[in-house]
Structures are given as C-alpha cells and as structure tokens.
Amino acid sequence: MTQIQLTDTQAVVLSAACARDGGAVFPVTAKLKGGAVGNVCKSLLKLGLIEEVPATDINTVWRHDEARGPITLRATPLAQSMLGITEHDATTTPAENVTTSSPRRKGTKQEALIEMLRAPDGATIEEIMAATDWQSHTVRGAMAGALKKKLGLEVTSEKVEGRGRVYRLPGA
CATH class of the missing domain: 1.10.10 (Arc Repressor Mutant, subunit A)
Structure with a gap:
C-alpha cells in the first residue's frame, strides 16, 4: 500500500467538507489565492477523497459537464474514514492508505x-x-x-x- 500525506490546506478543506451535511466541499472557507482552490480540489479528486456529484445550488458549482450539467464536489466515505469520523469498508476504497501530514499525525x-x-x-x-x-x-x-x-x-x-x-x- 502506498501512503499518501495531505498538505495542511488539503486537510483543512477536507475537514470542513466532512463537517457539513452531505459532505459539500463548497463554499471553501480556507483562505486560498488564485487557482489554489482548483489545485487542492483536483488533488483530492485524484486521491478519491472527494467526488463529483450533480449540483443543486448554483453557488456550489465546481464545473459544467455537457452531459450531466452543473457539477459540485463532496467528501467521500474514504475521507470521513481517514479523518476518523466514520468506519469505512476497505474493499470499496482505493488501494492507498491515506493520512494527513499535519493535523492528525500520530504521536505528535x-x-x-x-x-x-x-x-x-x-x-x-x-x-x-x-x-x-x-x-x-x-x-x-x-x-x-x-x-x-x-x-x-x-x-x-x-x-x-x-x-x-x-x-x-x-x-x-
């Protein structure tokens, strides 16, 4: 298993999403400049910690898809499991073992x-x-x-x- 470490910013965005009903990533409350929100979200998508879902609120649109319409992002069960919010069945997750580098390291x-x-x-x-x-x-x-x-x-x-x-x- 590959171990992946999250940056502080990734961990903050993910923690905020996991704290919301439905796991909504938007609005992002972290103070990020320029294209940083996009970069953080793309990296979390790649790790399988957030996923694209149809958007029901125009203020939370991540991108527009020709076939699916407006798309937003939400935290996955893997993200909640990684942050210790819920237990998650390992058979449905990517092979990576994901940990945060800053807020939740063990023994600190x-x-x-x-x-x-x-x-x-x-x-x-x-x-x-x-x-x-x-x-x-x-x-x-x-x-x-x-x-x-x-x-x-x-x-x-x-x-x-x-x-x-x-x-x-x-x-x-």
Whole structure:
C-alpha cells in the first residue's frame, strides 16, 4: 500500500467538507489565492477523497459537464474514514492508505494537546506545558492557530476553583 500525506490546506478543506451535511466541499472557507482552490480540489479528486456529484445550488458549482450539467464536489466515505469520523469498508476504497501530514499525525505534541483537551477534566496551560515541553505562549498559540483556525475546533475555557483556567474541546 502506498501512503499518501495531505498538505495542511488539503486537510483543512477536507475537514470542513466532512463537517457539513452531505459532505459539500463548497463554499471553501480556507483562505486560498488564485487557482489554489482548483489545485487542492483536483488533488483530492485524484486521491478519491472527494467526488463529483450533480449540483443543486448554483453557488456550489465546481464545473459544467455537457452531459450531466452543473457539477459540485463532496467528501467521500474514504475521507470521513481517514479523518476518523466514520468506519469505512476497505474493499470499496482505493488501494492507498491515506493520512494527513499535519493535523492528525500520530504521536505528535498537537495530538497530545487534543487528547488532553478532550479529557473529561480538560487541561490547564501548566499541565499542557508539562506534557509537551512547550512554553505558555506556544500552548496558547497552538490552541488559537492550529486548533481553532486551521482545524476549526472550538476550544472553551472556564475558571475552576483550585485549578485555575481549564481548557476543553467540545464532547469532552
């Protein structure tokens, strides 16, 4: 099996699509310039992570096909499986084993941060610093940049008596 790694941009576009009802790729919320949206979508199509389907909304048209009419894009079951959203039957997928290079690599400090924030008790800045060997500004930057902006995760916080400010991800 060939292992394929996604860029941060591909992962952001795919994550946003998988979060929508029906897996719609459009509108793309990532800030991309020029033909970057087309290039990202073409690469995800080639990997089998998104597919072309008839468009029902004129604002989501990817391209026009003479035979099929307006076409849009949606995430495939393989994409949802790859992002850990659903289980997917390997017999119906391409032979590639697809992983993301940035948001979801295993054994990273970012993964440790996400696990700590998903724990029922959440985590304080000090606890995260001890687990990751990061400084406090790096922890705050990772939560604001990587988790909130890039991955679209909602980090919440509250003051807990005896612990201080505790940060959590929804579903924790």
